[in-house]
Amino acid sequence: MSTAARLAAGTATLGAAALGYAVGIERQHWTLREAELPVLAPGSKPIRVLHISDVHMLPGQKSKQRWIAALGEHEPDLVVNTGDNLAHPQAVPYVLRAYGSLLDRPGVFIFGSNDYYAPKPKNPARYLMPRGKKKRIHGRHLPWRDLRAAFIEHGWLDLTHTRRSLRIAGQPVFAAGIDDPHLRRDRYGEIAGPGDPDAVLRVGITHSPEPRILDPFAADGYDLVLAGHTHGGQLRIPGVGALVTNCELDRSRARGVSRWGAHMWLHVSAGLGTSPYAPARFACPPEASLLTLVPRSGPGPATAEETRRKAGSTVR
Numbered sequence: 233m234s235t236a237a238r239l240a241a242g243t244a245t246l247g248a249a250a251l252g253y254a255v256g257i258e259r260q261h262w263t264l265r266e267a268e269l270p271v272l273a274p275g276s277k278p279i280r281v282l283h284i285s286d287v288h289m290l291p292g293q294k295s296k297q298r299w300i301a302a303l304g305e306h307e308p309d310l311v312v313n314t315g316d317n318l319a320h321p322q323a324v325p326y327v328l329r330a331y332g333s334l335l336d337r338p339g340v341f342i343f344g345s346n347d348y349y350a351p352k353p354k355n356p357a358r359y360l361m362p363r364g365k366k367k368r369i370h371g372r373h374l375p376w377r378d379l380r381a382a383f384i385e386h387g388w389l390d391l392t393h394t395r396r397s398l399r400i401a402g403q404p405v406f407a408a409g410i411d412d413p414h415l416r417r418d419r420y421g422e423i424a425g426p427g428d429p430d431a432v433l434r435v436g437i438t439h440s441p442e443p444r445i446l447d448p449f450a451a452d453g454y455d456l457v458l459a460g461h462t463h464g465g466q467l468r469i470p471g472v473g474a475l476v477t478n479c480e481l482d483r484s485r486a487r488g489v490s491r492w493g494a495h496m497w498l499h500v501s502a503g504l505g506t507s508p509y510a511p512a513r514f515a516c517p518p519e520a521s522l523l524t525l526v527p528r529s530g531p532g533p534a535t536a537e538e539t540r541r542k543a544g545s546t547v548r
Contacts, residue, residue, distance in 0.1 A: 259506060261517040262299040264306075267489055271455040271497050272527045276432040279401050282308035282334070283521040285439075285460025286503025288319040288346060289327045296504060296518075297330040304333035306522055309401040311337050311388070314460040314501065315344030315412065315439035318374045319351055319508055328382055338400055339388035342409040344439035344461060347376040351507040391437055393422040406431035408454075414440035414461060414479060426453050433525060441481045441500050450493040456525070457498050462486045464502025468515035487516070499523060 272279065282303060289296070311334050317327050328335070350371030380390060389396055391409030398405045406427035411417035418438070427434040433456065436449040441459035449457050464487035465474020474486035484490070487502040504518040 255512045258515075258517055259511055259513040260295055261513075262296070262504070263517040263519040264303070265488075265502075265519045265521045266524070267499070267521065268524045268526055269456065269489060269497055269499070270526050270528045271433060272525050273432040274527050274529065276403055276527045277401055278527075279310065279403070279405070279433065279525040280306070280308045281458075281523040281525060282306065282311045282337075283314070283458050283499060283501050283523060284311065284334075284504065285314040285501035285520075286316040286344070286346075286463060286505050287327065287330070288316055288351075288503075288505025288507065289323040289330065290320050290508060291322055291326050293326070293505075297326060300330040300334075300504070300520070301332040303520060304337075308334075308337055308522065310398075310405075311339035312435075312437055312458050313339065313341035313383075313388070314437055314458055315342055316346040316460060316503070316505070317343075317379060318347050318376070319505065321350065321372070321374060324375055324379050324382065327379060335383075335386035335388065338398065339383070339386075340391050340396075340398075340407055340409070340437065341383055341388055342390070342392050342411065342437050342439060343376055343380070344412050345415050346374070346507075347379065348374060348412075348415070350374050351509055353509045354507075393419055395423050395427065397428050397431070400433075403433075404428065404431045406434045407437070408435075409437040410445060412439040413442040413445050418442075418445060420445060420448050424448065424452065440479045441485070441498065443480050446492050446496075446498060450496040454496055457492070457496060458501070459498070460501045460503050462500055462502070463506065463513075464500075464516040464519075466506065466510070466513055466516055470515050474516075487519075 352369050352371040391407055392411050395408040408423045410420055434454045436454045436457040438445050438459050440461040462477045468474050474483045477483055477486045487500050489499050492498045501521055502516055502519045
């Protein structure tokens, strides 16, 4: 065998091994990522937020369902769900079973595109194309209204184009959310304006972290915005990071915490699922995030790099 042939064979073997790992192992490598964010008003008590996004649930995903159910052991003060819960018309009861005791905690939610529409097979190369050249491909409608009704019945609040004042851990929190910018369903004008000045935290939620949405949140004085949608890039190259975000957000912010402007923080969840037609993750394990929100102190918020150094992850 020639040198070129051996090289080609080796490359093919390595590629097959990487694909096997991405499909068979890493996409079920459930991870709880923990981070501390200095976003509360000075003198406030810490608030623990569990951020869940992009579950993309199928009825048969028992391992995922059990792992999510175990998150209730952390007893968060607030659960924030930033959408894309569904991947199948019959997934609603399995989503509810997975959330289990979390539904008894204070919670807020908005929906993403894959709560409204089922996934369809797509050419993976589409994700590398400029967004303006992509034609939207929607699957059949999913029962998001049933999921919404169940969430509300359990006491979670729908923040779609809504502003709410809450009491979380005995402290006033102001929250607002919008419908999915990825589908251009967002209408920020309906929630525009500064939040409650007496709140220890002003938090916004959106499914897709589009800069055109993050900018007005920052201008209105929000302390923190939580989002999902990107899957952290889903397939990351070690040393390079995410190749795409599937939105206008820059690749360096595809997952985790970063600063947006002078005051606001952004947290993007890499999510817990994938499309059933692209069931692979590489260097980007499925995750939920437990965020400990603490008071701002000193001359100003910590830098993004300082906060990243405090962040850790735990595999469950």
